[in-house]
Amino acid sequence: MNTNPELPVPISYIAGNYFVFSVDVATFLRREHHICGVLAGTLPQVPQQNVFTGLPLELMPEEARLLVEKGVACIVDEANFQKQGMASLLEEDRKKYLQDLESQGLETMQMQLRRKERQRDASLKKIEEKKAAKAKKKAEAKHDTSDVPAAAAAEDSVVSFFADSEPSTSHVSSRRSSTLGTVDPMGITPAVSHPLLPQQPPAEHLLPLPQVQSSYPLYAHLHSKGYFLCPGLRFGCQYLAYPGDPLRFHSHFLVVSTEWDEQLDLMTVISGGRLGTGVKKGFLIGGADKSAEESSGAGSNVRTFSIEWAGM
Amino acid sequence: MTKPVPSPSFPHPSALSTFVSPTSTPVTTAAATTSQVLHNLQHQHLWTSLKVHDPELSFPVSLISGIPPHRVYTHPDEQLYMVERGLREEDVELDRMFVLPTVQGQSWSLEKMVAVFDALPDPGDEATESEAQSADDAVAVGADADKAAKLAEYYEYRAKARRTGEWGGKRLLLAMIDKGMGGEGTVVYYVAQEGTVKPRQN
Numbered sequence: 001m002n003t004n005p006e007l008p009v010p011i012s013y014i015a016g017n018y019f020v021f022s023v024d025v026a027t028f029l030r031r032e033h034h035i036c037g038v039l040a041g042t043l044p045q046v047p048q049q050n051v052f053t054g055l056p057l058e059l060m061p062e063e064a065r066l067l068v069e070k071g072v073a074c075i076v077d078e079a080n081f082q083k084q085g086m087a088s089l090l091e092e093d094r095k096k097y098l099q100d101l102e103s104q105g106l107e108t109m110q111m112q113l114r115r116k117e118r119q120r121d122a123s124l125k126k127i128e129e130k131k132a133a134k135a136k137k138k139a140e141a142k143h144d145t146s147d148v149p150a151a152a153a154a155e156d157s158v159v160s161f162f163a164d165s166e167p168s169t170s171h172v173s174s175r176r177s178s179t180l181g182t183v184d185p186m187g188i189t190p191a192v193s194h195p196l197l198p199q200q201p202p203a204e205h206l207l208p209l210p211q212v213q214s215s216y217p218l219y220a221h222l223h224s225k226g227y228f229l230c231p232g233l234r235f236g237c238q239y240l241a242y243p244g245d246p247l248r249f250h251s252h253f254l255v256v257s258t259e260w261d262e263q264l265d266l267m268t269v270i271s272g273g274r275l276g277t278g279v280k281k282g283f284l285i286g287g288a289d290k291s292a293e294e295s296s297g298a299g300s301n302v303r304t305f306s307i308e309w310a311g312m
Numbered sequence: 313m314t315k316p317v318p319s320p321s322f323p324h325p326s327a328l329s330t331f332v333s334p335t336s337t338p339v340t341t342a343a344a345t346t347s348q349v350l351h352n353l354q355h356q357h358l359w360t361s362l363k364v365h366d367p368e369l370s371f372p373v374s375l376i377s378g379i380p381p382h383r384v385y386t387h388p389d390e391q392l393y394m395v396e397r398g399l400r401e402e403d404v405e406l407d408r409m410f411v412l413p414t415v416q417g418q419s420w421s422l423e424k425m426v427a428v429f430d431a432l433p434d435p436g437d438e439a440t441e442s443e444a445q446s447a448d449d450a451v452a453v454g455a456d457a458d459k460a461a462k463l464a465e466y467y468e469y470r471a472k473a474r475r476t477g478e479w480g481g482k483r484l485l486l487a488m489i490d491k492g493m494g495g496e497g498t499v500v501y502y503v504a505q506e507g508t509v510k511p512r513q514n
Contacts, residue, residue, distance in 0.1 A: 222508070225508060227508075241508075243510070252508075252510050252511055253508065253511075258421075258422050259421075259422070260421070260422055260423050261421050261422075261423045262421055262422070263419060263420070263421060264420045264421050264422060264425075265417075265420075266414055266416060266417075266418060266420050266488055267416060269486070269502065270488060270500060270502065273502045276511070277511075280511060280513065281511050282509065282510070282511035284508060285422070286422070287422045289423075289426070303422065303426050303506075304506075304507055304508055305425060305429075305504050305505065305506060305507075306504070306505045306506075306507065306508060306509040306511075307486070307502050307503065307504045307505075308385075308502065308503045308511055308512060309501075309502055309503075310384055310385070310485055310501035310502055310503045311384075311501075312357060312384065312501050
């Protein structure tokens with residue numbers, strides 16, 4: 001799926017956090033703009049764990065700001081947008097939307113049934129072929145036949161286990177296919193409110209640039225150098241800098257931002273450098289020189305230093 | 313019979329004292345830090361041709377430079393380049409390295425760090441000097457012509473890499489001592505480099 005969403009993409013501002021709800025937008029931001037964010041939603045099928053998470057994608061304020069500054073995204077006051085959007089909705093539109101959802105669910109269900117049907121037919125055909133082959137062999141060899149039906153039955157059970165959890169006999173499946181039209185539609189929970197509300201929210205629901213910490217220039221500087229930046233809690237730093245997509249690369253730096261003239265405890269440098277070297281990363285400290293001109297956008301006046309243990 | 317009264321003078325300094333104190337007593341705390349790091353480099357890590365530099369900055373700071381007995385830092389790409397050509401670290405001539413002596417609890421900031429790095433000589437400038445040396449080396453190693461050629465190629469590429477910053481920009485060793493707890497004498501060393509230099513694969 002290589003679709004590019006319509007720009008600027010909406011970022012929902014909800015209770016002080018920035019979220020992306022559309023899977024197309026989330027993949028687009030990661031692919032084209034090196035913005036990973038953090039998946040913050042539980043999976044509806046496995047709600048009792050938080051190792052694997054799904055939409056929405058939560059963005060750091062720095063990520064949201066960077067996208068807005070690049071003109072890729074806009075910040076939407078989602079609560080007000082939803083409230084007013086829903087209030088101004090016509091009853092016919094609401095009904096039509098619900099009908100759309102139902103027909104979509106029905107279509108999905110039928111598609112799933114048809115696929116199961118095909119799988120079942122294919123596996124049954126295979127079994128038949130095998131049986132025929134075995135029978136042929138048996139006839140030729142005239143051997144003892146006591147174990148053949150058991151093997152066939154075992155194979156049958158394996159196939160049916162993969163094809164469907166319900167008992168699968170050709171009788172049931174044929175009855176099902178005849179009642180395809182009256183099957184219950186699958187319940188669809190839309191992740192985005194797009195068809196119901198406009199994709200580009202009206203200007204009165206747009207918010208100004210996100211407020212960011214003083215580390216933003218360093219963030220922008222590293223991002224402009226092509227690094228993927230993730231939250232650095234795991235290693236006790238501000239950001240983790242990856243040289244490529246975090247799914248493919250180990251991170252290179254533990255990033256800590258400091259003010260230009262802020263008192264810096266050298267022990268921070270030592271502990272960061274030692275920890276970084278211990279996990280095969282460098283410790284990167286940096287900040288923006290406020291006295292220097294920002295000649296070409298945020299982060300151009302940033303100076304950084306990479307620190308590693310010397311091993312002596 | 314009277315024994316000669318020992319003269320009320322200081323006892324003779326021990327062999328160790330005479331060995332390690334060729335410098336005069338430092339007058340400032342910064343100078344004391346510098347001389348402690350200098351001694352550590354000289355006597356524990358066996359660095360040679362050590363020099364103390366006093367760059368003109370807005371705050372008092374000294375830099376030490378010297379030649380380590382073996383390589384302290386090799387950029388990962390440089391290492392790959394050397395491995396591909398079968399060169400070992402011992403084959404390559406050693407470089408002068410700068411050391412910044414600091415003490416725990418010292419007032420420090422990013423601004424000062426930048427000032428120190430800006431005072432360092434540009435690595436591209438040194439390239440001419442090392443190229444001249446490499447020519448000598450090439451003659452000396454002459455017995456193994458193949459290796460000499462590879463070394464020459466390496467030096468040439470290194471000069472270019474230094475100008476472009478491909479193998480990292482300016483770098484120094486950050487040395488830190490702790491004067492608290494009576495000063496236990498440990499000196500820790502960290503390689504600090506300008507910019508985003510990818511970590512070594514150690």
